[in-house]
Amino acid sequence: MNHTVAVIGGGYGGSLVAKELDSEADVxxxxxxxxxxxxxxxxxxLTRPDWAHNAFFPFATLLQRGRVIRDRAVSVDPKGVTLASGERVEADYLVLATGSGxxxxxxxxxxxxxxxxxxxxxxETYGELAGTDRVLILGAGPVGLELAGEIKDVWPDKYVVILDxxxxxxxxxLPEVRDGLRHQLDALGIxxxxxAGLTALPTVEAGRAGRFAxxxxxGEQIVADIWFQAFGVEINTGYLADGCLSPLTERxxxxxxxxLNVQGYDHIYAIGDIAALPDPKMASYAMTHADIVVKNIRAQLAGDRPDAVHAPTxxxxxxxxxxxxxxxxxxPTPDGVAAATAETVYQRKGADLFTARFASRFDRA
Ligand SMILES: Cc1cc2nc3c(=O)[nH]c(=O)nc-3n(C[C@H](O)[C@H](O)[C@H](O)COP(=O)(O)OP(=O)(O)OC[C@H]3O[C@@H](n4cnc5c(N)ncnc54)[C@H](O)[C@@H]3O)c2cc1C
Incomplete structure (x- = not known):
C-alpha cells in the first residue's frame, strides 16, 4: 500500500510539494x-482585465494521481486534518503550507x-479605477510600488501618489538599488x-471611486478619487490556534x-510564509522550502534518514x-548580492510575471 501525504494549502510551496510527490505517494x-x-x-x-486569467491555475490540472479537496482546514493534529465540512483526512505525512493573506x-x-x-x-475594481484621475496608495513596500507601476503603465496620465x-x-x-528605484519612480511621475502617516484613513471604501481628502x-492634504491598501500581511495559521499540534510563535x-519539521513531529512539515524562519516572506523561499521537504519525505518513503536541511539566508x-x-x-551572485539591470528584471519577472513557469507546473498548454 502506498504511503499517504496530505498537503494543506496549494500556494507556491504546497502545490510544488504535491506535484513532486504525486508519483511516489497518495497525495x-x-x-x-x-x-x-x-x-x-x-x-x-487588475489593470489589464484581458490578461487577468493568467494569474490563475486550476488545481484540476496539477496532479496525475492525487486528489484535490476544495475545503479549508480548521484543525490539525498529529494524525491528520479536520476540514470545515467536518471531513477528516488522515495521512502518514502532513505538509502545512497555508501561506498568508x-x-x-x-x-x-x-x-x-x-x-x-x-x-x-x-x-469591478478595474471599472472603478479606470474613470479616476487621482490614485492614492497607502504603503510604499514592493506591493504598493508595483501597483503604482502597473497603473502608470496603462494610464500614464493618472496622478499616482504613494504614502508611507x-x-x-x-x-x-543596496544603496544603488534604492537610488535606482527613486530615479525610476521620478521618471514615471509617481x-x-x-x-507621511495619515491622521485617519480615507472615508471612502478601498477600491471604490469617490473623491476624498x-x-x-x-499637515499635508492630499485629494484623490480612489485608494488602495498596500500593507498588512496576515499569516494563515488560525486553524492551528487550538493547540492540537504545536504552539505558534508570537507572530x-x-x-x-x-x-522543516514542525517542532516535535518527524512526519509533519511547515513551509513558506507560515514557517518561523528568518527568510523573507517570499514565494522564492516557499519554493526552496518545498524542495527540502520533498527530499525529506522522499527519503522517509524509501525508509532512509531524511537529511535535507534548510539554511536560511x-x-x-x-x-x-x-x-x-x-x-x-x-x-545573489557568487560575490554576494548585486543590483540587477532593468532588462534582467523585465526578462525574469516583468515580462510575464512568472506565468510561463506556473504554466509548466500546471500543464497549461
Ligand atoms: C502582489 C504580490 C506580489 C508578490 N511578488 C512576489 C515575487 O515577485 N517574488 C516572491 O518571491 N514573492 C512575491 N510575493 C510574496 C508571495 O506571494 C508569498 O510569499 C507567497 O504567496 C507565500 O507562498 P506560500 O506557499 O507560503 O503560500 P501562499 O502562496 O500564500 O498559498 C497559501 C495557500 O493556502 C490556502 N489556504 C489558506 N488557509 C487555508 C486553510 N485553512 N486550509 C487550506 N488551505 C488554506 C490558500 O487558499 C492558498 O492557496 C508577492 C506577494 C504579493 C501580495
Missing part, C-alpha cells in the same frame, strides 16, 4: 480555492474562491511621500526544525517591476 491537496493564485501577477491582473487586490478577497468570482472582483509612514524606501537593500501628520508562525533579493517597461532588482 491529497486541500485548499478552499479552485485555482493556484500567482500573487506576483495579481496587480497586472494580503489585502485585495494583491491577494484575492477571502470569500472569492472560484476563478470566476476572482475575475469578477478584478473587473516610514522614512525609507526598501530599507535593507509621487512617493515618506514619513486625507491629511498627513505633517502566529509555526516553529520548525532545520529539516540573510541575503535580500527582489525583482520589482514597475509595469512592463521599468523595474529594479537585487539578486
Amino acid at each position: 491529497t491537496l486541500i485548499d478552499p480555492r479552485e485555482a493556484f493564485v500567482n500573487a506576483a501577477a495579481s496587480l497586472r491582473a 494580503y489585502t485585495y487586490p494583491a491577494k484575492p478577497n477571502h470569500a472569492s474562491t472560484s476563478i470566476a468570482q476572482q475575475l469578477d472582483d478584478l473587473r 509612514r516610514t522614512d525609507q524606501l526598501l530599507p535593507g537593500f 509621487d512617493v511621500r515618506l514619513g 486625507v491629511t498627513t501628520h505633517k 502566529k508562525t509555526v516553529p520548525v526544525t532545520g529539516r 540573510p541575503e535580500r533579493r527582489i525583482l520589482l517591476p514597475l509595469g512592463t517597461r521599468a523595474g529594479i532588482g537585487q539578486l
